[in-house]
Amino acid sequence: IAVFDKVDNDSFYKVFLSNLSNSSEYSQNIFDLRVVGSDIEFDYIVDPLFLVGDTSYASNDSNVTQETGFAHLNISRTEPYNKSLLAYWSFDGNYTNSKAYDYTNRNNDGTFVGGVIINTTSCSYGRCPLFNGTNTYVNIPSFVGGTSISGSISLWVRLNTLSNAAAKGLFTEPALAVRLFLDTNDRWRVTIRDTSDVNIVDITTNTVIVTNNWTHLVVTWNSSIARFYINGVVDNSDSTVTSTYKTLDARNIYIGSDRNTSGRYLNGSMDEIMVFNISLNASQVLGIYQ
16 A cells, blocks of 8 residues: 655655545545664654645755645644644645645635736745735635634745735735734734724734745734744734634635725735644744744
């Protein structure tokens, strides 16, 4: 049931298993095999359900799994990637059917709207959607996964242009449960509401934004504090928090647009978007960034 590449020295080898049942929510078909002298070590990595693609990618980054045809961030069976990961859009799947596949078992698949271009080069990892700033975005019609107590959003973004005095959506929900966006002052900003529909968390970053440069953004929140990380480091925080946040569960999500006001479309690219139902700690954020 296993196919091995040629094993002739101490190294890592990828093992592909076939005919596995999907009875377990973690049932996947790829793990890493390491041969060291007379010892054999196994390093299980949960791989995407959709192993498709037609371009190769090479990376020396420590947190990237490279498949035949594409690459994606490592997702292991340990925290925060087991049951805390609610969605993961790597944008490396089969995009010819206008689908942005979620690589978790929650199936938070989205649809590309407005003729989104999928870049195969100059991405954070593998492929990435290019938004034209006019009418393109990703629509997730009904998100599965609660974020009422705590949560985190992790993504990579590369701007082609700044705001031009009009806010541009990155990850937003129409009822404004969570709104992560480029503000009119050309700073990143996030607002998160409580169940009374009041903005509780409101963080604007301090870092000057540079166009045509990939940047890693992470927002975390819980009942103690909310933080905004840029490239693995806390940029700003907000201690005005609650234990009853407005959940994302069953709500419409937009990627690359606000959709509440005309003209709020992102002009740039996004990649490797993850949503968690826990507040990631500093080491977990740094691990994703690295």
